[in-house]
Amino acid sequence: MSSISAASAPKIGFVSLGCPKALTDSELILTQLSAEGYRTAKTFEGADLVIVNTCGFIDDAVKESLDTIGEALAANGKVIVTGCLGARQAGDGENLVQQIHPSVLAVTGPHATQEVMDAVHAHLPKPHDPFLDLVPGGFGEAGLKLTPKHYAYLKISEGCNHRCTFCIIPSMRGDLVSRPVGDVLREAQALFEGGVKELLIISQDTSAYGVDLKYRTGFWDGKPVKTRLLDLVQALGDLAAQYKAWVRLHYVYPYPSVDAVVELMAEGKVLPYLDVPFQHSHPDVLKRMKRPADGEKNLERIQRWRELCPELVLRSTFIAGFPGETEQEFQHLLDFMEQAQIDRAGCFAYSDVQGAAANALPGMLPQELREERRARFMAVAERISSQRLQRRVGDVMQVLVDHAPALGRKGGRGRSYADAPEIDGIVHLLPPQKVSKTLKVGEFTKAKIVQAQGHDLIAQPI
Numbered sequence: 001m002s003s004i005s006a007a008s009a010p011k012i013g014f015v016s017l018g019c020p021k022a023l024t025d026s027e028l029i030l031t032q033l034s035a036e037g038y039r040t041a042k043t044f045e046g047a048d049l050v051i052v053n054t055c056g057f058i059d060d061a062v063k064e065s066l067d068t069i070g071e072a073l074a075a076n077g078k079v080i081v082t083g084c085l086g087a088r089q090a091g092d093g094e095n096l097v098q099q100i101h102p103s104v105l106a107v108t109g110p111h112a113t114q115e116v117m118d119a120v121h122a123h124l125p126k127p128h129d130p131f132l133d134l135v136p137g138g139f140g141e142a143g144l145k146l147t148p149k150h151y152a153y154l155k156i157s158e159g160c161n162h163r164c165t166f167c168i169i170p171s172m173r174g175d176l177v178s179r180p181v182g183d184v185l186r187e188a189q190a191l192f193e194g195g196v197k198e199l200l201i202i203s204q205d206t207s208a209y210g211v212d213l214k215y216r217t218g219f220w221d222g223k224p225v226k227t228r229l230l231d232l233v234q235a236l237g238d239l240a241a242q243y244k245a246w247v248r249l250h251y252v253y254p255y256p257s258v259d260a261v262v263e264l265m266a267e268g269k270v271l272p273y274l275d276v277p278f279q280h281s282h283p284d285v286l287k288r289m290k291r292p293a294d295g296e297k298n299l300e301r302i303q304r305w306r307e308l309c310p311e312l313v314l315r316s317t318f319i320a321g322f323p324g325e326t327e328q329e330f331q332h333l334l335d336f337m338e339q340a341q342i343d344r345a346g347c348f349a350y351s352d353v354q355g356a357a358a359n360a361l362p363g364m365l366p367q368e369l370r371e372e373r374r375a376r377f378m379a380v381a382e383r384i385s386s387q388r389l390q391r392r393v394g395d396v397m398q399v400l401v402d403h404a405p406a407l408g409r410k411g412g413r414g415r416s417y418a419d420a421p422e423i424d425g426i427v428h429l430l431p432p433q434k435v436s437k438t439l440k441v442g443e444f445t446k447a448k449i450v451q452a453q454g455h456d457l458i459a460q461p462i
Contacts, residue, residue, distance in 0.1 A: 008127075009038065009039045009127055010037075010038055010039070010048045010049075010124050010125075010126075010127060011039045011040065011041040011046060011047050011048050012033055012038050012039070012040055012041060012047055012048065012049055012050070012051060012120070012124070013040070013042075013043065013044050013047030013049070013051070013076065014026065014029075014030060014040055014050070014051050014053075015050070015051070015052045015053065015068055015072070016053045016146060017054055017055045017061070017064060017065055017068060017083070018053070018054065018055025018057070018065075018083065018084065019055065019057075020153045020200070020202050020250070021110075021155060021202055021204070022053055022054075022055060022083055022084065022110065023146055023147070023153060024153050024154075024155040025053060025082070025083065025111055025112075025113070026053045026146060027143055027144055027145055027146055028113045028143065029051065029053070029082070029113050029116050029117070030144045030146070031143025031144045032113055032143075033117075033120070034144055036117075036126040036127070037126060037127040038120070038124075038127070043075075044071070044072050044075035044076040045075050045076065047076055048078070048124050049076070049078040049079075049080065049105075049120065049123055049124045050072040050076045050078065050079045050080070051079075051080045051081075051082065051116065051120070052068055052069050052072055052080070052081050052082070052083075053082050053083040054068075054069070054081060054082070054083035054084060054085035054086060054097075055083060055084055055085060056083070056085030056086075056087065056088045056096075056172065057167075057168070057169070057353065058348070058351045058353055059351055059353065060351075062085060062088075065083070065085045066085070066097070066100055066101070069081055069097065069100075069101050069104065070101065073101060073103060073104070077103075078105055078123060078124075079101075079104045079105060080104065080105050080106045080107075080108075080116060080119045080120065080123070081097050081101075081104050081106070081108070082107075082108045082109070082110070082112055082115075082116050083109070083110050084109070084110050084169070084172045084173070085097060086107045086108050086109045086110070086112075087109035087110065087171070087172035087173075088168075088172070088354070088355070089355075091354075095107055105119060105122075105123050106119035109172055109173075110173050111158050111173065139152075139190050139191050139193075139194035139196070142187045142190040142191045145191075147421075148402070148441070148442070149194075149195055149196070149442060150195060150196060150197045150198065150400070150402075150441065150442030150443075151196060151197065151198035151199070151200065151400075152191050152196045152198075152200070153200045153202050154184065154187060154188055154191065154199050154200065154201055154202070155179070155202050155203060156178065156179055156184050156201055156202070156203050156232065157176055157177060157178040157179060157203040157204070157205075157206075157209055157212075158173060158174070158176075158177045158179075158203070158204070159173045159174040159175050159176045159177050159204060160173065160175070160176055160204035160205050160208075161175055161176045161205070161211070161212075162205065162290070162291075162292060163290055163357075164279075164289055164290050164291060165288065165289055165290050165356060165357040165361065166279075166289060166319060166322065166350065166353070166356055166358045167356065168354075168355045168356050169204060171355060173204065175212070176208055176211060176212045178209050178210050178211070178212055178213050178227055180218050180227065181210075181218035181220060181225050181226070181227045181231070181232055181235075182218045182219050182220045182225070185220040185221075185225070185232075185235055185236070185239065188236055188239055188240075189239060192239065192240065192242070192243040192245055193243075195442065196245065197243075197244075197245045197246065197400060197442055197443070197444070198246040198247075198248060198400055198421075199236065199240065199245065199246065199247050199248070200248045200250060200420065200421070201236070201247065201249050201250060202250045202251060203251055204251065205251060205253050206229060206249060206250065206251045206252045207229055207252050207253040207254075207257065207258055208229075208253065208255075209227070209228065209229045209232060210227035210228040210229065210232075213227045215227055215228045220235060229257070229258075229261060230257065230260050230261055230264075233247070233249070233261050233270055234264060234269065236270065237264060237269030237270045238269070240270070241269075246270075246271050246400065246417065247269075247270040247271060248270070248271045248273055248417075248420060249261070249270065249271075249273065249274060249275065250275040250420070251275060251277060252275060252276050253276070253292060254276050254278070254297075254298050254301045255292075256301075258274070258301070258305070259301075259304060259308065262274070262305045262308045262309050262312065263308055263309070265308075265309045265312060266308055266309040266311075271417045272309050272311045272312045272313060272417065273312070273313045273418060273420070274305070274312065274313075274314055274315070275315045275316070276314060276315070276316050277316060277317050278298055278316045278317070278318060278342075279291055279317065279319050280318060280319060280322065280329075280333055281298065281299075281332055281333045281335075281336030281337075281340075282325075282329040282332040282333060284329060285322055285324075285333075288322065288323065288324060288358070288361060289319075289322065290357075298336075298340075299336065299339055299340060302314065302340050313343045313344070313417070313418040314340070314342050314343050314344070315342070315343065315344040315345070315420065315423070315424065316342050316344075316345050316346075317345070317346045317347070317348070318333065318345060318346070318347045318377060319348050319349075319350050320347055320348070320349055320350065320370060320374040320376075320377050321349050321350040321365045321370025321371075321374065322350045322358070323350065323358055323359075323361035323362065323363050323364050323365065324361055324362060324363030325350075325363075325365065325373075330373050330376075330377075333377065334376070334377065334380050337380050337381060337384060338380070338384070341384055341388065342381065342384065342385075343384075343385060343388050343418065344385060344423075344455075345378075345381035345384075345385070347377045347378055347381065348374070349367070349370035349371045349373070349374040350365070350370050382455075385455065386454070386455075389425070389452040389455070389457060390452045392449045392457055393449050393450065393451060394448070394449060395448070395449050396446055396447070396448050396449075396462065397416045397417070397427070397446070397447060397449060397459070398416065398417070398444050398445075398446055399414040399415065399416055399427050399429065399444065399445050399446070399447045399459065399461075400414050400415050400416075400442075400443075400444055401414040401429070401439050401440060401441050401442065401443055401444070401445060402414050402415060402421070402426070402441065403441065404429075404438075404439035404440060404441050407439060407440065408429065408431070408432060408437075408438055408439025408440070408461070409431060409432075409438075410431050411428070411429050411430050411431045411439075412439045413426050413427065413428055414426065414427050414429060414439075414447075415427060416457070424455070425454075425455035425456040425457065426457075427447065427449075427456065427457045427458075427459050428453075428457070428458045428459070429445070429447060429459055429460075429461055430450070430458065430459065430460050430461070432460075432461045433460065437461055437462075439461060445461050446461070447459035447460060447461045447462060448460045
């Protein structure tokens with residue numbers, strides 16, 4: 001090990017804001033920092049330098065990021081900024097972060113681990129050779145994770161080939177770049193070996209995995225595997241089965257090719273759960289959004305998926321009050337919700353994000369109307385979700401335990417296959433009736449659903 005003591009190792013404060021994709025960027029940077037002997041500080045004041053990984057997607061996230069940078073500068077003075085906001089420009093073409101906070105040491109865009117490390121090295125030299133030390137608390141090849149030890153996000157690609165008019169992510173993260181399939185599977189295995197029981201697959205467009213590489217054949221465990229979502233899911237399912245773990249898919253666009261993935265869900269290879277960002281249902285709104293599918297096809301697709309896999313749970317996000325949206329178009333969306341029976345839905349009132357092409361569209365709606373439509377949408381979405389949850393009462397489900405003080409003697413909480421962490425509901429676990437029955441975080445328990453309550457379920461461990 002290094003001759004430098006832990007006490008004298010330089011300390012870095014780290015703040016990670018935004019979505020799971022930003023979180024995986026943070027994990028890569030933290031892994032590299034730890035490999036090079038830097039330690040993390042719990043406070044801005046106790047750090048030699050602070051890194052802020054920002055979000056720049058909607059206005060509230062921009063404000064939170066800028067405020068956090070300001071707090072770090074006030075408390076510490078030495079701040080490096082990375083992430084999506086780092087790629088944003090102000091109206092005059094200058095870097096937005098540097099214009100508002102000119103004293104930051106460096107600014108990079110997203111997925112810029114090396115640029116961040118270069119900035120750290122320039123202002124806080126690394127204490128020793130990274131090849132000589134192991135990463136404590138890491139997952140080997142998968143590095144450090146900011147999530148609880150029993151679940152982890154696995155990013156399979158970066159960037160996006162779509163040019164949706166409400167979105168500026170491609171301008172910040174670029175076009176689709178898929179990771180080699182062997183690298184993805186090696187990281188997955190390292191996570192499973194480290195105790196991860198739920199792997200959440202993420203990217204900007206999971207369905208498009210491998211398109212940029214023309215689905216080239218890679219190698220994993222001595223066998224050829226195509227760089228394609230279906231082949232990746234098959235391999236991940238086989239791998240997860242060895243560790244009795246879950247695989248959950250996020251940000252899946254509703255292409256016809258997804259039917260084959262749903263068939264794997266019906267076979268039990270991966271969780272029968274799809275996070276599909278539909279955004280709207282009316283063909284004219286989708287056209288103005290430049291989305292890659294129309295509402296009628298989406299409805300047909302959902303019906304087909306449910307025929308293939310009746311247990312399928314669908315999560316989605318929508319935008320209310322998009323520029324030019326008429327009352328009739330919005331009603332079309334509410335009707336779509338009734339027909340599609342989306343299990344879990346979120347909704348944003350349209351936000352005119354700086355740099356988004358949609359800002360130039362005619363028919364910008366008043367903010368109050370956007371918010372009012374969002375509220376109307378959520379009332380419908382929550383009623384549908386509640387009705388679908390009621391059907392679970394009496395079922396026995398496998399639950400992954402997230403919280404269980406005192407071995408769950410007074411109960412605990414967890415999630416079923418229908419619940420992704422942080423964004424869906426939870427399963428409240430009652431105290432076990434058998435004295436011998438215990439609950440442990442990161443382990444599965446079978447539980448009988450006794451009640452549905454709002455977005456959540458109440459269950460008796462058995």
